Amino acid sequence: MTGPADDGRRHEAKAIPIMEVAARLGIGGLRRAGLEHVGPCPVCGGRDRFGINPHRGLFNCRICDEGGDGLKLVQFVLACDFVKALDYLVGKADVAPDPAVVARRKAKAEAAERKRQEAEAAARARAIRDAREIWHAAQPGEGTPAEDYLAARGVWFPGGWPPTLGFLPDHPYLKFWPGRGTVAWFRGPCLIAACQNPAGKVTAVHQTWLDVGSPGQKAQIIAPDGSLADPKGKKWPAKMVRGSKKGCAIRLTPLGASGVMIMGEGIETTGSALAAGVKPAAAFWAGIDLGNMGGRMLKVPGTRWSGQPDLEDADAWLPPDCISQLAFLQDGDSHPKATRARLLSGLERAAHHSRHPDFMGWIVAAAEGADMNDMRKRELKDAGTA
Ligand SMILES: [Zn+2]
Incomplete structure (x- = not known):
């Protein structure tokens, strides 16, 4: 059965690939993510919540809670009915979106975006406040299990204990658990490291829970359901960052005047190089994680990890202006290609x-x-000092 507006054109319209429909509607800024092309929603503007699956010929916006085929996409974007969408796709009439509907949607989308930004800023401010509270509560790490932990891993500080490394004897492991929200999975001794932004302000803390019974070992994390690993089999991490870490570093030594900086991901890696006595005048800072050291990478077709920085990422870590030589330490235990690409990008x-x-x-x-720290431990063992 066909209605008066249908007259066989429905098939013609449905035969148009949905990506072509999207192009005609001027939907841009989409990038490949698996089978989908995702990006800002043309209606609500929601980032990465809008997607088109060309294989299935369907679109979907998780914020607008709308989805469907190419004809549905026309109705969605142009705020028109099925008949007008058909007219639009098979070219029998000019179809302009209803300006009142467009204006209403625009206002709604702007309000939603404003609200999202406010919520994001509030969450960030809360996280930074938490981080500073933790940092102010921490005692200096020297002479505590934090020092024992690092010493057992071959890490010590020839120029003196860094004021950026502290310790808390009974620190809660706060983490989200489905159905319960953010709860303390357990409490225990914890190495607390200050993550300082380029201005030197502490905006995050890096926390490493320790097993004081076994020197050099991190605590075994047990989830509220008794599990030791996530559903993929990855052990629950004994390290966690609280606050806003992007652009930050853990400064194990002062900047100095050498112009040389040596940076590994973690305290152990960077500290191993420091304790080994290479480049004693250099600044040794830990970059916290590869994402922070490398920043966002450009997507280059045909490569999984381009190694090219997305220079629009203004939050990624950068060395201070006085640095003329920067060495990144690459651990061999992670995915070598991905790691190298990220470091190159940085x-x-x-x-x-x-x-x-x-x-x-x-x-x-x-x-x-x-990993650098394993090498360091082996080196000390061979030398008979550990
Ligand atoms: Zn939307």
Whole structure:
């Protein structure tokens, strides 16, 4: 059965690939994510909640709670009915969106975006406040199990204990658990590291829960349901950051005047290089994680990890202006290609922003399959000092 508006054109309209419909509607800014093309919703503007699956010929916005085929997409974007959408797609009439509907949607979308930004800013401020409270509560780490933990891993500080490393003897492991919200999974001794932003302000803390019974070991994390690992089999992490870490570093030594900086991901990696006595005048800062050191990468078709920095990422870590030589330490125990790409991206970004005409960056890699800290421990064992 066909209605008066249908007259066989429905099939014609349905035969148009949905990506072509999207292009005609001027929907842009989509990027590939698996089978889908995702990006800002043309109606609500919601970031990454709008997606088109060309294989299935369907779109979906999780904020607008709308979805369907190409004809539905026309109705959705142009705020029109089925008949007008058909007219639009098979070219029998010009269809302009109803300006009143468009204006109403725009106002709604702007209000939603404002609300989202306010909520995001409030959550960030709360996280930073929490981080500062934790940091102010921490005692200096020297002479505590924090020092024992690092010493057992071959890490000590020739120039004195860093004021950025503290300790809390009974610190709650706060984490989200489905159905219960954010709860303390357990409490225990914890190495607390200050993550400082470029201005030197503490905006996050890096927390490492310790097993004081076994020197050099992190605590075994047990979830509220008694599990030791997530459903994918990955052990629950004994390390967690609270606050806003992007652009921050854990400063194990002062900046100094050498212009040289050595940065690993964690305290153990960076501290191993420091304790080994290479480049004693260099600044040793831990970059917290690869995402922070590398920043956002550009998507380059045909490559999984481009190694090219997305220079629009203004929050990624950058070395201070006085740094002319930057060495990133690459651990061999993580995914080598992905890790290397991220580090390269970070070095490229640093070179781009550096004011030094002779800025140099390079990657120092640990042996395949080993982490710097393992190498350090082995080295000490061979030397008979550990
Ligand atoms: Zn939407």
